[in-house]
Amino acid sequence: MENILYNELRYRGYNVDVGMVEIMERNDDRKQVRKRLEVNFVANQGSKRYYIQSAFRMEDEDKVIQEKKSLINVPDSFKKIIIEKDLIASYHDNDGILRIGLFDFLLNPDSLDL
Secondary structure, eight states: OHHHHHHHHHHTTOEEEEEEEEEEEEOTTSOEEEEEEEEEEEEEETTEEEEEEEESOOOSHHHHHHHHHHHHTOSSOSEEEEEESSOOOOEEOTTSOEEEEHHHHHHOTTGGGO
16 A cells, blocks of 8 residues: 555655654653654655655554554644545544545545645
8 A cells, every 4th residue: 555655646746755753752661762653655745745644444543543643743734644545534633634545545636635
């Protein structure tokens, strides 16, 4: 699925990179540790930038939290998107993240601007 998303973003004319976000968390011993979280795609085109996570399945709340964690910790206000394999109606969640189905993304060339 990530290959499909990458190829589609490149076809649409975006420069695509992988993003990294550093956060500080407490481990089991209550010590502060630095963690690096990956953003699957950072798509840039002119002044547009999108942070995109690819999620094959979002079957439970733990998976949703895992996929959103890197996007929530990105320190700027560019658009954040989770593309899911499942057929879902596109919507913005409470954190302002656009959640869209894979087929809606592929079939609508303006899907990143919903």
